[in-house]
Amino acid sequence: MRSIYVCIGCAALYLPPEDMAYPCLGLTASPAHCTGPGCAAAVREAVALCGLPQDKLGELARRAVGLEGQPRRPRLHRRPARGRRAAAAPGGGRGKLR
Numbered sequence: 001m002r003s004i005y006v007c008i009g010c011a012a013l014y015l016p017p018e019d020m021a022y023p024c025l026g027l028t029a030s031p032a033h034c035t036g037p038g039c040a041a042a043v044r045e046a047v048a049l050c051g052l053p054q055d056k057l058g059e060l061a062r063r064a065v066g067l068e069g070q071p072r073r074p075r076l077h078r079r080p081a082r083g084r085r086a087a088a089a090p091g092g093g094r095g096k097l098r
């Protein structure tokens, strides 16, 4: 099955060839950006800012939009871990100075 990618620059979904190459154009496809104007530069900047390689950023973007990994489900009711008390409300504790 071919992988669908999401562009970090413009959020477009794209479907590059399986070998990630466009021989007629002499270009290689990136796992992190489409061929839109400015998208390659945006990804270069993101790589410089966060220090992660392009393929890792592309994987995180694919995971974020649900193209890879488990589908995301909202957690509606968060329970405290078993055996632990819920966190106290701010300002709810009694102190000696009051």
Ligand SMILES: [Zn+2]
Pocket: 007, 008, 009, 010, 011, 012, 033, 034, 035, 036, 039
């Ligand atoms: Zn793009």
